Amino acid sequence: MTEGQPGTWPAPSRGNDLAALLARVARGDQAAFAVVYDCAAAQVFGLVSRVVRDLAQSEEVTQEVMLDVWRTASRFDPDRGTAMVWLMTLAHRRAVDRVRSGQAAAARELRVAASETSYDVVVEEVESRLEAQRVRRCLGSLTELQRESVTLAYYGGYTYREVAGLLGVAVGTVKTRMRDGLIRLRDCLGTDQ
Amino acid sequence: MRLRRQVPHTLAGAYALDALTGRDRMRFERHLAGCDACRQEARSLREAAGRLAAVTAATPPPHVREQVLSEAARTRQRPPLTVDGRAASGAGRRAARLRAPRMAVAIVGGCMLVALVLGGLFIDTQHRLGQEQEHNRAIATVLNAPDAVMTSARAATGGTATVVMSHRDHALVLTTARLQALPSGKRYEVWLMGRHRIRAAGMLPQPREGMTAPVVVSGVAAGDMVSLTAEPAGGSRSPSSAPMLTIALPA
Numbered sequence: 051m052t053e054g055q056p057g058t059w060p061a062p063s064r065g066n067d068l069a070a071l072l073a074r075v076a077r078g079d080q081a082a083f084a085v086v087y088d089c090a091a092a093q094v095f096g097l098v099s100r101v102v103r104d105l106a107q108s109e110e111v112t113q114e115v116m117l118d119v120w121r122t123a124s125r126f127d128p129d130r131g132t133a134m135v136w137l138m139t140l141a142h143r144r145a146v147d148r149v150r151s152g153q154a155a156a157a158r159e160l161r162v163a164a165s166e167t168s169y170d171v172v173v174e175e176v177e178s179r180l181e182a183q184r185v186r187r188c189l190g191s192l193t194e195l196q197r198e199s200v201t202l203a204y205y206g207g208y209t210y211r212e213v214a215g216l217l218g219v220a221v222g223t224v225k226t227r228m229r230d231g232l233i234r235l236r237d238c239l240g241t242d243q
Numbered sequence: 244m245r246l247r248r249q250v251p252h253t254l255a256g257a258y259a260l261d262a263l264t265g266r267d268r269m270r271f272e273r274h275l276a277g278c279d280a281c282r283q284e285a286r287s288l289r290e291a292a293g294r295l296a297a298v299t300a301a302t303p304p305p306h307v308r309e310q311v312l313s314e315a316a317r318t319r320q321r322p323p324l325t326v327d328g329r330a331a332s333g334a335g336r337r338a339a340r341l342r343a344p345r346m347a348v349a350i351v352g353g354c355m356l357v358a359l360v361l362g363g364l365f366i367d368t369q370h371r372l373g374q375e376q377e378h379n380r381a382i383a384t385v386l387n388a389p390d391a392v393m394t395s396a397r398a399a400t401g402g403t404a405t406v407v408m409s410h411r412d413h414a415l416v417l418t419t420a421r422l423q424a425l426p427s428g429k430r431y432e433v434w435l436m437g438r439h440r441i442r443a444a445g446m447l448p449q450p451r452e453g454m455t456a457p458v459v460v461s462g463v464a465a466g467d468m469v470s471l472t473a474e475p476a477g478g479s480r481s482p483s484s485a486p487m488l489t490i491a492l493p494a
Contacts, residue, residue: 124323229256236291
């Protein structure tokens with residue numbers, strides 16, 4: 051992907067490529083799976099390591115997620131959503147499951163500092179950067195409490211009750227801020243074409 | 244939207260963020276089962292939440308790829324769901340239910356390239372990295388810094404600039420959206436305004452779709468301000484006009 055392709059992003063057809071690859075993966079096509087890995091690994095690993103923090107565990111969870119993709123590709127239904135959100139849903143779920151298991155939480159506390167810069171971080175692709183820009187800008191349109199509630203839950207892997215504790219506000223307040231924040235984010239991202 | 248109970252419905256956001264556990268989640272899923280509109284909202288919020296992953300991309304070490312591919316070759320795949328069937332695994336079930344429509348097509352951009360490769364058209368995927376890699380690494384370092392904070396400001400002439408800054412790295416990443424177009428021969432120049440001096444911090448790239456690619460500014464100190472002025476395309480030694488936008492960096 052080069053800078054020399056203006057106007058091709060975001061192209062709705064792009065999502066279909068990953069979906070088509072998943073259909074091949076569902077039929078046992080290992081070459082297609084390797085391509086899906088190359089497409090999605092940075093997104094998966096980036097999200098997982100943001101939530102889990104610990105490098106070794108992030109690698110493990112990334113492997114689990116990608117193997118989930120291999121095993122359950124037949125369950126992906128392109129009529130009901132795009133392939134990347136299906137993948138990121140698997141990844142986020144796996145990541146929060148990992149940090150919520152007690153042992154992992156302890157290890158995470160101990161090892162978080164050491165792991166901050168220990169892996170090779172590369173933001174992929176011009177398109178991804180533009181999307182990232184857009185997401186950050188839309189996050190910027192949330193109120194502070196909405197943004198903190200959403201990001202602590204998503205990137206931090208905290209439950210809404212934990213988020214309430216971290217922010218020192220009522221549980222009910224956090225609930226509504228998460229919902230209002232995501233609605234605002236959705237509307238900002240959706241109309242920002 | 245008709246709601247039987249107000250209380251569970253407000254959990255839609257927390258649910259989409261995977262921030263519900265145990266009984267809270269079960270109660271909410273029961274609620275969803277009986278409410279089409281709620282399922283639709285939950286799906287759209289899941290979609291929004293999924294896009295938050297766009298800012299965290301990081302390449303895993305190469306050995307992960309090898310392990311995943313060799314493990315996959317040894318792992319039996321699940322059959323597709325039959326009509327109204329249910330997936331056996333927790334993850335599969337969840338994913339099947341939560342899939343969102345029209346999702347983040349943007350973040351799969353790279354797949355176009357690799358799909359072409361798979362189709363037989365050879366493209367050297369490493370080629371694109373080269374000199375951009377250092378730049379990307381610098382951006383990623385700031386964005387992934389534990390103390391990264393974001394702030395943005397609106398230009399008097401329209402458009403916004405957003406800064407993500409890390410005190411740890413003494414660096415910031417600047418992006419802009421929909422700034423007023425400048426006459427030809429003029430470009431936006433970035434300035435870092437400290438307490439004692441003003442430093443040129445580079446030219447903004449030409450916008451694409453109204454947005455400029457991230458610019459990294461290093462050597463940033465607490466209390467500095469970032470501003471933009473219109474300058475000759477080659478840049479100026481000092482600002483030749485009043486800033487069109489100024490961002491006070493978070494302390």
